[in-house]
């Protein structure tokens with residue numbers, strides 16, 4: 001029952017994600033983060049199984065820096081079932097020092113616009129990023145992770161760099177699923 005209510009809860013969130021028994025584990029996050037280099041377009045290469053995005057292909061994230069220092073988000077995807085394209089706008093804010101890669105993300109148009117953590121565990125800005133999100137709910141924690149890449153179909157060497165970050169942080173690779181980035185419209 002608890003599991004179901006957690007799933008219903010997170011299904012209202014764009015960061016719908018996997019409930020785990022146990023609190024959020026420690027993560028080793030990068031130093032000297034530069035948000036100006038992180039913005040721009042990213043392709044979702046792999047993700048944790050996430051309800052909201054179920055069946056989503058051609059998933060992209062566009063991040064723009066606004067004048068007040070917040071990051072405007074435009075996520076796009078195409079339903080693998082219906083072929084219908086959809087997008088959602090969000091906003092992210094750095095929660096600590098400007099060189100600390102910890103952000104909080106909100107999607108105001110959702111029925112339940114919760115602030116979700118968005119931590120960039122590591123990125124080289126030009127090929128890959130590994131993003132982690134974890135929130136404690138009592139004895140559970142809701143976890144999500146993404147591998148984002150600058151190219152829609154990155155070479156294996158790029159994914160290997162992301163896997164190293166995942167392994168270094170003891171995140172199980174078993175929950176990752178590949179995002180379909182084939183036959184996507186050019187505008188995506």
Ligand SMILES: *[C@@H]1O[C@H](CO)[C@@H](O)[C@H](O)[C@H]1NC(C)=O
Nearest residue numbers: 066067068069070071072091
């Ligand atoms: C920052 O700017 C963006 C876009 O201009 C706006 O949506 C957001 O509400 C602003 N945030 C704050 C805290 O002023």
Ligand SMILES: *[C@@H]1O[C@H](CO)[C@@H](O)[C@H](O)[C@H]1NC(C)=O
Nearest residue numbers: 062063064072073074075089
């Ligand atoms: C970011 O800026 C680009 C180009 O200026 C624009 O096409 C895109 O829609 C913007 N994205 C967001 C989330 O505002």
Ligand SMILES: *[C@@H]1O[C@H](CO)[C@@H](O)[C@H](O)[C@H]1NC(C)=O
Nearest residue numbers: 025026027028167168169170
């Ligand atoms: C991952 O596990 C190893 C071995 O148990 C441990 O030494 C290391 O600190 C862990 N990494 C993190 C980021 O907690």
